[in-house]
Amino acid sequence: MLSREKNETLCRVEGNAPMGQLMRRYWMPVLSAKDLAAGGAPKRVRLFGEDLVAWRAPDGNLGLIDEFCPHRGASLVLARNEDCGLRCIYHGWLMSAQGKVLETPAEGEDSTMHERITFANYRVAEAGGLVWAYLGPAEEEPPLPNFEFTRYPDTQILHLRARENANWAQCLEGAIDSAHSNYLHSNGIRASNTVGAVTEHGKGEHLSRPSNDGAPKLDVETMPYGFRYAAIRKPVLDADKNKYVRTTLFVVPNASMIPAAKGWGSMQFFVPIDDHNTMFNYVVWKRDGAIDEATIKQYDANMGLHVGTDLDENFVSIRQRENNWMQNREAMMRGESFSGIHGINMEDIAVHESMGPICDRSKEHLGASDLAVIHFRRQMIEAAETFAETGRSPRDLRPAFDYGRLRTGEGMVPHAERWQVVMEDETPEPVAAK
Numbered sequence: 001m002l003s004r005e006k007n008e009t010l011c012r013v014e015g016n017a018p019m020g021q022l023m024r025r026y027w028m029p030v031l032s033a034k035d036l037a038a039g040g041a042p043k044r045v046r047l048f049g050e051d052l053v054a055w056r057a058p059d060g061n062l063g064l065i066d067e068f069c070p071h072r073g074a075s076l077v078l079a080r081n082e083d084c085g086l087r088c089i090y091h092g093w094l095m096s097a098q099g100k101v102l103e104t105p106a107e108g109e110d111s112t113m114h115e116r117i118t119f120a121n122y123r124v125a126e127a128g129g130l131v132w133a134y135l136g137p138a139e140e141e142p143p144l145p146n147f148e149f150t151r152y153p154d155t156q157i158l159h160l161r162a163r164e165n166a167n168w169a170q171c172l173e174g175a176i177d178s179a180h181s182n183y184l185h186s187n188g189i190r191a192s193n194t195v196g197a198v199t200e201h202g203k204g205e206h207l208s209r210p211s212n213d214g215a216p217k218l219d220v221e222t223m224p225y226g227f228r229y230a231a232i233r234k235p236v237l238d239a240d241k242n243k244y245v246r247t248t249l250f251v252v253p254n255a256s257m258i259p260a261a262k263g264w265g266s267m268q269f270f271v272p273i274d275d276h277n278t279m280f281n282y283v284v285w286k287r288d289g290a291i292d293e294a295t296i297k298q299y300d301a302n303m304g305l306h307v308g309t310d311l312d313e314n315f316v317s318i319r320q321r322e323n324n325w326m327q328n329r330e331a332m333m334r335g336e337s338f339s340g341i342h343g344i345n346m347e348d349i350a351v352h353e354s355m356g357p358i359c360d361r362s363k364e365h366l367g368a369s370d371l372a373v374i375h376f377r378r379q380m381i382e383a384a385e386t387f388a389e390t391g392r393s394p395r396d397l398r399p400a401f402d403y404g405r406l407r408t409g410e411g412m413v414p415h416a417e418r419w420q421v422v423m424e425d426e427t428p429e430p431v432a433a434k
C-alpha cells in the first residue's frame, strides 16, 4: 500500500507535479509517423494535461505547438497547413513551429503586435515509425530515442494504441505484473505441454507457454535504466530439472519490455495524457523483414485493439465502464472465457479502468507476486522526490548507455543456473543494492 501523499507523488503529472516534470525530461512517443502526412491534417495531441497540435509541414518538417490560437483561441487542429506554419481559419494568423506568430493579416500591414507574442512549442522527432516529443527544458534535452526498434524501417514495426481512462502508473503496473497473466489472460495465453511452444506469431488463436504455474516467484534486479525482473514458474515438463523463466524490463520513466516470439521484440509505452488518462502504445517489431498482413490480422484478433471495431479513430474503446467493458457473462458461464472480455490488451485496459482513474493505493494489500510493482513505485517515487528537492533528474535515471542493447528473454533454465542466462543479449550490469 501507499500513503495518499506518496500515491499523489506517483500519479500526478499535470502542471508542476514533480512526476510530470521529471517525465518531461524524456522523449515520449505521441503519434505514428504515418498519422502525419506532409501538408496534411494537423492532429490533436494531449500530453501531461496540455492540449497541443502536431503536424507535418509540406516540406516534411514536424511541429508541435499549443492547440489554441494565440489570437482568440480557435483550435489549430482546424488550421490550414501552409509552407511556414499553421494558419488559423478564424482570422488568418500564421503560427510557426518555433512558437512565433508570423502574420496577423486582420491587423493591417503596419501592426507589430505579433512580434511580442509567443506560445508553447516543443521539439518533435521521428524514430522507429513513431513521432516523439520532448517537453522539457532545452538545456536538458536527452539524445533521440535509441531503442532496438528505432533502427528498423517502418515496415518491420507494428504500432498499436489505445486510450485508457486510468492514470499512467496504474496502466504501467499491469505490464510489470506477471502473475495476472495466469488469470486475466488465461484464455489468450494457455499452458502447453510442449517445451518451447511459446508465443508463436501466425499460428493458432492463442499464445502458449510451457507452464501452468499460477504462482510465479519474482526476482527483481535494479539496473541503470530502471530494473528487470524474472517470473520463475514450474514448467509442465521436467519440473524436477528446470525452472521456466520469463523476464520483463522496466525502462524509466514509463516503458516496459516483455519477451516476444523468436526473431521479434516488443515494448510498451504508457504516455500520460493527463492525471486520469493514458495513451497505451504497444510497439512490436520483426528483426528480419517486413511484418505480413496475416500477423497484423492475428494481433487484431488477439488484442482487441482494432481501429474501426474495437476502437474509434481516436483509439477510444467501445468497451467502457458504462457498459462494463461489454463483459460476456454467458461466455464465462459456458467456461469459454475466464474474464468475459474480448482481447488480451482489452482485458488489461478493462481492469486498469475498473479501479477508477486514480486507484486509492492506501487500501491495497500487496503480496509476494506484487514485488515488481513495489519496486517500480519505490524507484519512481524516490526519483520524483529527488527531483522535487533538487530540481534535477536523479543521475542514475539518466544513464549514458546504449538503450538499443536492451533485451528480454524466456526459456528453461536448470535449477542450479541463474535466471539471467535467458537474457538474449548482454545488457548493462545490475546496480548494487542501496
Ligand code: FES
Pocket (backbone or CB within 6 Å): 069, 070, 071, 072, 073, 074, 088, 089, 090, 091, 092, 093
Ligand atoms: S482565433 Fe485564430 S486568428 Fe483569430
Ligand SMILES: [Fe+2]
Pocket (backbone or CB within 6 Å): 174, 180, 181, 184, 185, 344, 348
Ligand atoms: Fe496483461
